[in-house]
Amino acid sequence: MKISFNWLQSYVDLSGVSAEDISRAITLLGFEVEQVIRTGAPELKNVVVGEILTRGKHPNADKLSVCTVDVGPDHGGVRTIVCGAPNCDAGHRVPVALPGAIMPGNFEIKLSKIRGQESQGMMCSAKELTIAEDAQGLLLLPGSPAIGTPINKVLPPGDTVFDIEITPNRPDCLSHLGIARELSAWFKKELRYPEVKFESAHATAARADLLKSVRVTAATECPLYTATVITGVKIAPSPAWLQDRLRAVGLRPINNVVDISNFVLLEYGQPTHAFDAKKISGSEIIVRLAADGEKLTTLDTKERALTSSMLVIADAAKPLVIAGIMGGQNSGVDDTTTDLVLEVAYFKRQSVRATSKKLALSSDSSYRYERGVDPHSLEEAAHRAIDLILEIAGGKVAGATQKIGGDIPWQREIVVTPGFINEKLGFTIPDADMKAALEALELTIVREEPTESRGPAWTVSIPSWRDDLDRPIDLVEEVLRVYGTEKIPASTVLAPGLVGDDDAVVLFNRQVATALVGQGFHECVNYTLRSARELQVAATAPALAELALANPFVEDQSHLRPTLITGLLDTLKLNQSRGVSASRLFETGRVFLERNGQLVECVAVAFVIAENSGDRAWLKRETADFYTAKNLTATLTAPAGIELARQPVAAVTEANAFGWQSGHSAVAGEIQHGWTARFGLLDLAAVKTAGVEGKVYAGQFAILPEKLASASARRRYQPFSLFPAALRDLALVVDDTLPAAEVQKTLAKVARAATGTAFTLEGVNVFDVYRGKGLPEGKKSLAFSFVFRAADRTLTDDEVNTAFNKIQDELTKSTPYQIRK
Secondary structure, X not given: OEEEHHHHOOOOOOOOOOHHHHHHHHHHOOOEEEEEXXXXXXXXXXXXXXXXXXXXXXXXXXXXXXXXXXXXXXXXXXXXXXXXOOOOOOOOEEEEEOOOOEEOOOEEOOOEEEOOEEEOOEEOOOOOOOOOOOOOOOOOOOOOOOOOOEHHHOOOOOOEEEEEEOOOOOHHHOXXXXXXXXXXXXXXXXXXXXXXXXXXXXXXXXXXXXXXXXXXXXXOOOOEEEEEEEEOOOOOOOOHHHHHHHHXXXXXXXXXXXXXXXXXXXXXXXXXXXXXXXXXXXXEEEEEEOOOOOEEEEOOOOEEEOOOOOEEEEOOOOEXXXXXXXXXXXXXXXXXXXXXXEEEEEOOHHHHHHHHHHXXXXXXXXXXXXXXXXXXXHHHHHHHHXXXXXXXXXXXXXXXXXXXXXXXXXXXXEEEOHHHHHHHHOOOOOHHHHHHHHHHOOOEEEEEEOOOOOOOEEEEEOOOOOOOOOOHHHHHHHHHHHHOHHHOOOOOOOOOOOOOOOOHHHHHHHHHHHHHHHOOOEEXXXXXXXXXXXXXXXXXXXXXXXXXXXXXXXXXXXXXXXXXXXXXXXXXXXXXXXXXXXXXXXXXXXXXXXXXXXXXXXXXXXXXXXXXXXXXXXXXXXXXXXXXXXXXXXXXXXXXXXXXXXXXXXXXOHHHOOOEEEEEEEEEOOHHHOEEEEEEEEOHHHHHHOOOOOOEEEEEEEEOHXXXXXXXXXXXXXXXXXXXXXXXXXXXXXXXXXXXXXXHHHHHHHHHHHHOOOOEEEEEEEEEEEOOOOOOOOEEEEEXXXXXXXXXXXXXXXXXXXXXXXXXXXXXXXXXXXXXX
16 A cells, blocks of 8 residues: 555644654554655756757757757856757756756766767756656746756655555555554644535436436445436546646546546545446446356456356446446546546445455455445545545536435444553553543543442444454554554563473474485475366365365465375476486475365375486485385384384275376375375376376375374383393295285284293294295295293293294194194
């Protein structure tokens, strides 16, 4: 929001207050000054008013003129100046930069020869003085100022413009009056409201031929609508003061009526719109919802397809305006307009915001409606616009203003005590200063009643434009803003230290990141939002629908991610395209998975290992394979208390591939049980589609945060035995399709039962797999090594053999495994 200092002066006297003080005040009042822009000509020495006496042709250049210019006796009298401007005719008074003048851009004017002709200065355009963009000719000074007068005394004074970031809860400050109100409170200056002269009693007879009726069929979206007919206006350029106001804040003057509409918008924060009355079919205005497929070409020359949820202002035949956002080309004011219908309305912010988002169309009006326009200031803003139109464009008001919708009730009072304010602030402000701060913001104390302990209870009336105030704590902030945060006394800060463990998620992320970095991986950070296109292979269609955002900002960030792998593939693609050798990548973050028909947020870690064909090291790293991915995934599940080797693992099939290569990757765990892991080779076609060259092995582990918290108990030290282990080997013939891990789990269970409490089984490990001669078809031989140990003694052969025989007997009796002799 750009705020002009000269414009502010119309409402509050800030003479003698520097731009720096105003900027500081705005900041301390709770807003951010992004930029301070100073307009107008800078201080220019040796630049004076000169009169062109003669103009002659340059002897050596067709497009140059040789002029004699009188700059006054104090500056050398008559000088010869070479000029290329087309309007350097005799009799004009123009700015003349004399030798020694330093022009904007640090350009010094010197005596010089131009194509052999001496030039004793330079006549200036508006652009060269940095007061306008016009560089087509000299700046012709109106009013015949005295020759030799310093140019800064002739040119209009510049302006200071503050570019302010207004917080969403303060739509009342999206206007010059709103900022003036804040500054008047800060500097303790009187606030002057614009004088409104219009009274409906002064209107002439109604003109039914121009506007016979106004109907509102969508009262929920438009609670209040007013329309005023003004006849006999003359469309012309706006007066200089109005054009200067608009240019100062970055708007281009168009014509007097449109400029007045923009002026009132920036003065009051209330949008208005003027229709050309002759373009309203049927002399009727209808505020209605659009029909599906209805179209309107807006002022930006784009045709907009409307839907039935969008509010429009229409006539008997067609839509004229997208309500609260932008007018149509078919109803606007132009040079032929003589009769107007002035619209001033209150549209619900939800309706305007939804339409603006759907059409990707925003304007100064929609920006204000979306944040909230004060309906109780609507009539005053309408009368202000009417006053200016009658004053500048002429004409008369025809008939009474047609008003549809009743007054929107407003009465809000907040009770607060000085004791409450001081308690919340932590220091004492005198009651008189509190009252002054509230009254300065037009927060009137309407009643004062005694209380037992906290001083008087003030009942504060809240004006309609301060919809953000609804609790006593809000008034504490208002008092402090105006009293001054810089007056908060210094005090000792007591910050007791809190001793506690880090969150389980933080600990997990730290552990897995440390483990993977130690394995030569590089950490990545990618966006949580991904595109629908790349997630089609990573989730089912119902899950993809659940992951979709209701209102995405950009197309390629439309869905929550169910996997970290897609982001890591993007990074791999970028590295390969840039010739970067980093091909072992990982990421920790959140993913969103489907469980029992609902999305759940999980803590996740994933890694990828790509073939690095460009690696020219003398000793290349061992090529990754399925077991590399499985081993790394087991490393990731361990900090969560999950021993992957003890979990059932199933091969990924076409039915549940989701971006993994069937037959070359596996899945363990289910999210229904709180965690899931996948590892192995990524789908070759999906990797190629992602733009990554070669095979990519990967792994991902996802776990619910609450399960992670329950698994993060502190590990305790357990002393190790000083005595040697006893080893026994056993070979079993089992079905070829039976996983070795399942046999291993059965052996461990049987062995622990056999040893009891006498000694412990430290481990059961596979050391050989055999298929072929001597075994039945469909069978394989698995050889396991048992490790036994006691904490207090060396085991004897007899006790180990006794336990080992029990193990073999139990296996023969209760399992289908055949002991191989």
